[in-house]
Amino acid sequence: MKLTSVIALLLASTAVNAMLIQEIYPDPIKTDTGGEAVLLYNNENSAIDISGWTLATPSSAIDATIPANTTLEPHQLYLISDLGFSTNKDDESWADADHEEAITLNNAGGSVALRNGNSTIDNTTYPAATEGIAYWRDGNTLVVPTEPLFTAPLDALYTLTLAGSKGNSNGSIQVLDDGKPAGNIRLVAGGNKNLEVTVESDTEPFIMFLGKSQSMDRTGDGSYTATIPLNHTTAPGAYNVTAVAERMINYPITVLPLLAIESDITTLQLGNISKKNLSVTGDTIFGTPAPTLRNSGNVAVEVYLSRTTVLNNGTKTTATVNARSDGQAINVTTKASLLITILPGEAKPLSITLTLPDNAGSGSYSTSFAMQLKER
DSSP states (O other): OOOOOOOOEEBSOOSOOSEEEEEEEOSOSSOSTTTOEEEEEEOSSSOEEOTTOEEEETTEEEEEEOOSSOEEOTTOEEEEEOTTHHHHOSOTTSOOOSEEOOOOOOTTOEEEEEEETTEEEEEEEEOSOOTTOOEEEETTEEEOOSSOTTSTTOTTTTTOOOOOTTSOTTOEEEEEETTEEOSEEOOOTTSEEEEEEEEEOSSOOEEEETTEEEEOEEOTTSOEEEEEEEETTOOSEEEEEEEESSSEEEEEEEEOOOOOEEESOSOOOOOOOOSSEEEEOOOSSTTSSSOEEEEOSSSOEEEEEEEOOOEETTEEOOOEEEEEETTEEEEEOSSOEEEEEEOTTOEEEOEEEEEOOTTOOSSOEEOOEEEEEEEO
16 A cells, blocks of 8 residues: 655664665655665765675565675765666666665665674664655755655766866865854854855756755856755754765755744833733734744743842832743742743743732832743
């Protein structure tokens, strides 16, 4: 039975290996017998001899064995397919596999491991597959790409070379963050951070990032450029900016955690109080007069509130303050207390109630709030 749910896949390991399982095709449209495939990628700047390496799946500890005298050059891809792929592949324009052998990729979900003897080089797991969908390696996850490598016009992907226009036979990619080589990326709270990508290649490349493809513009010196916007909600972790022509070149970056909460109200004017308490009700619409808290970072944040002593014309009082957000309520004191947890991109209402003591007299009452943030 063909299952149709599309779920991002998580790798069983988090290390960036020299040899990667770059893409898998577990559920072909035409036939599962002869149409399945696994794409390997040399992530190193040196050649790797993969002779005798094997693929392991739940169906077989040795589901495929790479032939002798097989060496991958830097950033080279290697396609292993089910027996009969050359005649049964979903698209006749696709390149033939480098190696055909009877393999079994379970449509209901499973795993694929790349092994060298008793050592596991790379390992991926996947849930129920979707017919006709290839899953692409993006950093430490497998995602559904917008432009799968199995489709034309990249049919020569497995045999050609990403040749640099300035003499570098392996091509080159550079990613800049604020004019400096990108590494650890600190996002902009509530906004976008732009990464500038430059690729040198004799053939027109495109960029793959976060499962999306993006075209590049050719410059006067023959290189190609593109701008990648990083939204403030991009989850922290390791990613690859990948240049794809006839080969791939990865540029690794790390997005750092960003704890950031915005409030659309900095001062509350309660006006004249004719009773012992007064409430201000918040909402989830940022920018209205009603108070709102919004997570403008990329991690879930616990928001703790505290306040100063309520003063009446500079004199301390015993007035109390309560805060409420999304059904959670606390008595706000001079010691910070947990009010609410807010996910990236979420907005929560902030409602405040000021209660005066029974002996309160007329005057001008004031207090100041402080927020403390903690990653959940």
